[in-house]
Amino acid sequence: MAKERSAISKKDQWNVESLFPNLKTWQMAFDKAQRPSKPRWPELSYFKGLISEDPETLKTVLDLSFAVDRLLSALYTYAHLRHDEDITHDEHKIAYNRISALIHDFQEETAWIEPELLALSQKKLDTFLASPILKEYRFHLQKIIRVKKHMLTPDKEELLAQSAKALQVGHKAFSAINDADFKFGEVLDGKRKKHELTHAQYGLYLRDQDRTLRENAFKAYHGKYMEYENTLSELLSGQVQSHLFNAKARKYSSCLEAALFVKNIDTEVYHALIKAVHEKIDVLHKYINLRKRVMGLDQLHLYDMYVPLIKEADIRLSYEEAESIIIESTAPLGKEYQNLLKQGLKNDRWVDRYENKNKRSGAYSSGSYDTMPYILMNYKEQIKDVFTLAHEAGHSMHSLHTYKHQPYQYGNYPIFLAEVASTFNEELLMQLLLKKAKTDDERIYLINQKIEDIRGTLFRQTMFAEFELFIHEMAEKDIPLTPKLLKDKYRQLNEMYFGRNVIIDEEAVIEWARIPHFYYNFYVFQYATGISAALALADRVVKGGAKEREEYLAFLKGGSSEYPIEMLKKAGVDMRSPNPVKAAIQKFSDLVDQLDVLLQSKGKTEKAKGASPKGKIKAKG
Ligand SMILES: [Zn+2]
Numbered sequence: 001m002a003k004e005r006s007a008i009s010k011k012d013q014w015n016v017e018s019l020f021p022n023l024k025t026w027q028m029a030f031d032k033a034q035r036p037s038k039p040r041w042p043e044l045s046y047f048k049g050l051i052s053e054d055p056e057t058l059k060t061v062l063d064l065s066f067a068v069d070r071l072l073s074a075l076y077t078y079a080h081l082r083h084d085e086d087i088t089h090d091e092h093k094i095a096y097n098r099i100s101a102l103i104h105d106f107q108e109e110t111a112w113i114e115p116e117l118l119a120l121s122q123k124k125l126d127t128f129l130a131s132p133i134l135k136e137y138r139f140h141l142q143k144i145i146r147v148k149k150h151m152l153t154p155d156k157e158e159l160l161a162q163s164a165k166a167l168q169v170g171h172k173a174f175s176a177i178n179d180a181d182f183k184f185g186e187v188l189d190g191k192r193k194k195h196e197l198t199h200a201q202y203g204l205y206l207r208d209q210d211r212t213l214r215e216n217a218f219k220a221y222h223g224k225y226m227e228y229e230n231t232l233s234e235l236l237s238g239q240v241q242s243h244l245f246n247a248k249a250r251k252y253s254s255c256l257e258a259a260l261f262v263k264n265i266d267t268e269v270y271h272a273l274i275k276a277v278h279e280k281i282d283v284l285h286k287y288i289n290l291r292k293r294v295m296g297l298d299q300l301h302l303y304d305m306y307v308p309l310i311k312e313a314d315i316r317l318s319y320e321e322a323e324s325i326i327i328e329s330t331a332p333l334g335k336e337y338q339n340l341l342k343q344g345l346k347n348d349r350w351v352d353r354y355e356n357k358n359k360r361s362g363a364y365s366s367g368s369y370d371t372m373p374y375i376l377m378n379y380k381e382q383i384k385d386v387f388t389l390a391h392e393a394g395h396s397m398h399s400l401h402t403y404k405h406q407p408y409q410y411g412n413y414p415i416f417l418a419e420v421a422s423t424f425n426e427e428l429l430m431q432l433l434l435k436k437a438k439t440d441d442e443r444i445y446l447i448n449q450k451i452e453d454i455r456g457t458l459f460r461q462t463m464f465a466e467f468e469l470f471i472h473e474m475a476e477k478d479i480p481l482t483p484k485l486l487k488d489k490y491r492q493l494n495e496m497y498f499g500r501n502v503i504i505d506e507e508a509v510i511e512w513a514r515i516p517h518f519y520y521n522f523y524v525f526q527y528a529t530g531i532s533a534a535l536a537l538a539d540r541v542v543k544g545g546a547k548e549r550e551e552y553l554a555f556l557k558g559g560s561s562e563y564p565i566e567m568l569k570k571a572g573v574d575m576r577s578p579n580p581v582k583a584a585i586q587k588f589s590d591l592v593d594q595l596d597v598l599l600q601s602k603g604k605t606e607k608a609k610g611a612s613p614k615g616k617i618k619a620k621g
Contacts, residue, residue: 001357002355002356002357002359003354003355003356003357004356004357005085005086005089005356005357005358005359007356008354008356011349012319012352012353012354013085013349013352013353014081014349014350014351014352014374014375014376015348015349015350015372016078016081016082016085016374018372019074019077019078019371020078023082023091023092023095026075026078026079026095027095029071029075030075030095030098030099030102033068033071033072033075033102034102034105038105038109039109040102040105040106040109041064041068041106041109041110043064044061044064044065044068044109044110045109047060047061047064048112048116049116051113051116051117051120052116052120052124055127055128055131055133055134056133058117058128058134058137059133059134059137061113062137062140062409065110065113066408066409068106069106069408070368070369070370070408072099072102072103072106073368073369073370074368074369074370074371075099075102076099076100076103076368077366077367077368077371077374078095079092079095079096079098079099080096080099080366081352081366081374081376082095082096083095083096084359084360084376085352085356085359085360086356086357086358086359087358087359087360088358089358114144115157117141117144117145118144118145118147118148118151119154122148125141125145125148128141129141129142129145136407136409137409139410139561139562140409140410143264146261146262146264147261147262150250150251150252150261151250152249152250156249160246160249163245167242167245167246168242169238170235170236170237170238170239170241170242170519171235171239171519173235173238174232174235174236174239174516174519175516177228177231177232177235178514178516179199182224184197184198184202184220184221184224185197185220187205187213187216187217187220188212188213188216189208189210189212189213189216190210190211190212190213195213195217197217197220197221201217202217202221203306205217206218206303206305206306206307207306207307207308208307209307211303211304214303214304214307215301215303217303218301218302218303218505218507219505219507221507221514222507222508222510222511222514223507225510225511225513225514226506226507226510226513228513229483229487229510229513230483232483232513233481233482233483233486233513236471236481236486236512236513236518236519237471237475237480237481239518239519240255240471240472240475240481241475243255243258243259243472243475243521244472244475244476246258254267254472254473254476255472255475255476255521255522256270256469256472256522259521259522260522263414263415263416263563263564264563264564264565265416265563265564265565266565266576268576269525269529269565269575269576270465270469270522270525272575272576272577272578272581273462273465273525273528273529273532273578273581274462274465274466274469275578276578276579276581276582276585277458277459277462277528277581277585278496279578279582280582280585280586280589281496281497281499282499283585283586283588283589283592284455284459284497284498284499284588285498285499285500285501286589286592287451287455287588287592288300288305288498288499288501288502289499289501290592290595290596290599291304291305291309292501294309294599295307295309299503300501300502300503301502301503301505302494302498302502302503302504302505302508305502306452308448309444309448309595309599310441310444310445310448315383315442315445316381316382317381317383317386318381319353319354319379319381322379322381322385322386322389323345323346323389325386325429325432325433325436326341326345326386326389326390326393326425326429327341327342327345328432329390329425329428329429329431329432329433330425330428332428332541332542332549333428333541333549333552333553334549334553337397337553340397340400341393341397344372344373344393344396344397344400345393348372350372350373350374350375350396351374351375351377351389352374352375352376352377353377353379354377354378354379355378355379355380359376359378360376361378362376362378363375363376363377363378363388363389363391363392364376364392365392365393365395365396365399365422367396367399369403369408369411372400373395373396373397373399373400374396375389375392375393375396376392377389377392383433383445383446383449384449386429387426387429387430387449390425390426390428390429391422391423391425391426392422393425394421394422394423394424394425394426395418395421395422397421397425397556398413398420398421398422398556401553401556401557402556402557402558402559404557405557405558405559406557406558406559406560406561410558410559410560410561411559411560412559412560413558413559413560413564414560414564415523415526416526416529416530416564416565417530417564417567417568418530419526419527419530419531419534420530420533420534420537420555420568421534421556422534423530423531423534423535424534424537424538424552426453427534427535427538428538428542430446430450431538431542433446434446434447440598440601440602441602443594443598444595444598444599444602447591447594447595447598448595450591451588451591451592451595453531454531454535454584454587454588454591455588457527457528457530457531458527458528458531458532458581458584458585458588459497461524461525461527461528462525462528463493463494463497464515464517464518464524465522465524465525465528466493467489467490467493467512467518468518468522468524468525470489471486471518486512486513487509487510488509490508490509490510490511490512491504491508491509494508494509528581529575529580529581531584532573532575532580532581532583532584533568533573533575533580535580535583535584535587536572536573536579536580536583536584537552537555537571537572537573539583539587540552540572540573548572551570551571551572552571552572554570554571555567555568555570555571558570
C-alpha cells in the first residue's frame with residue numbers, strides 16, 4: 001500500500017513551500033492579482049483601441065500583459081503541484097480550479113491584443129518594428145505579424161472564428177467513441193484464462209510472452225475498429241476537411257504548409273524526414289529479421305513486435321544512486337551544468353520522489369519563469385525509472401537555462417524543441433550505463449531498450465507522418481477517404497516499413513482508425529525530428545570539444561528567442577537536410593549489429609553450458 005502524503009518525509013518532497021509558504025499566502029497573492037469583478041485588469045482593457053497610437057503605448061500594453069501573465073503562471077504552478085500531490089485534497093483542488101478559471105479570464109480579457117496588432121497597416125507595423133522602444137519585443141511581434149499575409153478581412157475573420165466549434169465535431173466524436181463508447185470485451189490467453197481488454201491493458205498484453213494472448217488482444221482490439229470502419233473513416237475525413245477548409249480560406253498552398261507556417265517550419269523539414277527514412281528503411285528490416293530469429297518464429301506478425309527480447313535486467317538503483325549516476329552522465333556538458341543539476345536535485349529539492357496515496361501517476365517536469373523547475377516522479381528503483389528521471393531532469397535543465405538567460409517573453413520553448421533536451425540526457429545516461437554494465441545481459445537489455453525507443457519514436461512516427469500527409473493530399477485532390485483507400489495505403493506503408501518478413505494481418509491495416517494523433521494536424525513528425533536532433537546533438541557534444549558544448553548550451557539558453565529551426569542550426573544540426581535523420585538511423589543500425597553479436601555470443605555460452613537459451617521465446621498457438 002502506498003503511504004499517505006503526510007507520511008512522506010520532507011527531503012523526498014519537492015520544495016513547493018519556497019514558492020508560497022502555505023495556501024493562505026497563496027490566496028492572498030491570488031486576491032491581489034486581480035479585481036474581484038470583470039474587467040479584472042482594467043489597466044489593460046483601458047488600452048483597447050489605442051495600440052496604433054505609438055510604440056510607447058504598445059510597449060505599455062505588452063509590459064502590463066506579460067507582468068500579469070507571469071504572476072498568474074507562478075500562482076498556477078503552486079496550485080497544480082499541490083493538487084497533484086494528492087488529487088483528493090479539496091482545498092488544493094479548489095485553488096487549482098480558481099487559478100485555471102482566472103487564467104481563462106485573463107486570456108479572454110487580452111484576446112483583443114493580437115487582432116488589433118494584425119489590423120494595423122504594414123507601414124505602421126514596420127515603423128513599430130524599427131522602433132528602439134520595442135526592441136526587446138521585436139521578435140515576439142514578428143512572430144505574431146508573420147501570419148498577417150494569411151489574415152482575412154475582419155468580417156471574414158469573424159465568420160471563420162464562428163465556424164470553429166462546428167469544425168471540431170470530427171475530433172470530438174472520435175474521442176467520444178474511442179474513449180467512452182467502445183468496449184473491447186474479454187480475451188483468452190494461452191491457458192484459456194479470460195482477461196479484460198481496455199486501451200491501457202492492450203499495450204501490456206502486446207508485451208506479454210504469451211503469444212495467444214497477444215494475438216487475441218490484437219485481433220479483438222482492431223476488430224472493434226473494423227466493425228466501425230465506415231464511421232471512423234468519415235470522422236477522420238471530417239477532420240481533414242476542416243484542415244483543408246482553413247488552409248483554403250487562408251490561401252495556403254496546402255494543409256501541410258498551413259500547419260507548419262505558424263511555427264515557421266519549412267515543409268522541406270517534413271519531406272526531408274520521410275525521404276531519409278525511405279532511403280534507410282532496410283535498417284529497420286535488419287532489426288525485424290533479428291527479432292524474428294531471436295524469437296524463433298516461422299512467421300512474425302505485428303503482435304510480435306513489442307514483446308521484449310530479453311526479460312528486464314535485474315538492475316536496481318536506489319533514488320540516491322539514480323541521482324548520482326544521472327549527474328555523472330552529464331559530464332560532457334561541463335562542470336557548471338553538472339553543478340546546477342546537482343544543486344537542483346540534491347539541495348534545492350526539485351523532485352517529488354516517490355509514490356503516495358492519491359498522488360498523480362506518471363512523471364513530468366513543470367515550473368514557471370519565477371519558480372525553480374519541479375519534477376514529479378513515482379520512482380520505483382527500476383532502470384526505466386532512472387531513464388524517466390534523466391528525461392525529466394533534461395527538461396528541467398532546459399527550462400532553468402531558459403529562465404536564467406531570457407526575458408519573460410522568450411522564457412519558454414516551442415513544441416518542436418520540447419523533447420530535444422530530455423532525449424539528449426537520456427542518451428548520455430545510456431552511454432554511461434553501457435560503459436558501466438558488468439554483464440552481457442545488462443548490455444543486451446539496455447541496447448534493446450534504445451532500439452525500441454528509436455523504432456517507436458523515429459520509424460513509427462514517420463510512418464504516421466507519411467499517412468497523415470497522404471490523407472491530406474487526397475483531400476486536396478478531392479478524392480474521398482473511403483475505408484478501402486485508407487486501408488490500402490496503410491497496408492502499403494506497413495509492407496514498406498516492416499518488409500517481407502512480417503505478415504500484415506487484415507486487422508493491422510485498420511490501425512489508422514484508432515490513432516488519436518491523426519486528429520492533431522501534423523503533430524507526430526515532431527517526435528521523429530526531435531529524437532533525430534537530440535541524438536545528433538548528443539553525438540556532436542560527446543565527440544566534440546568546448547565549441548560544440550558551448551553551442552549546445554547556447555541552445556538551452558535560447559528559449560523561444562529565435563525560430564526553432566534556426567536555433568537547432570546554431571547548435572549544430574540542420575533539420576532541413578536529411579542528414580540528422582540519417583545519422584539517427586545509422587546509430588540504430590549500429591545498435592542492431594551490437595545486439596546481434598551479444599545475442600549470438602550469449603547463445604553460444606548457454607549452449608556450452610547445456611542450458612536452453614533464455615532470450616528465445618517459444619511460439620505458442
Ligand atoms: Zn518529455
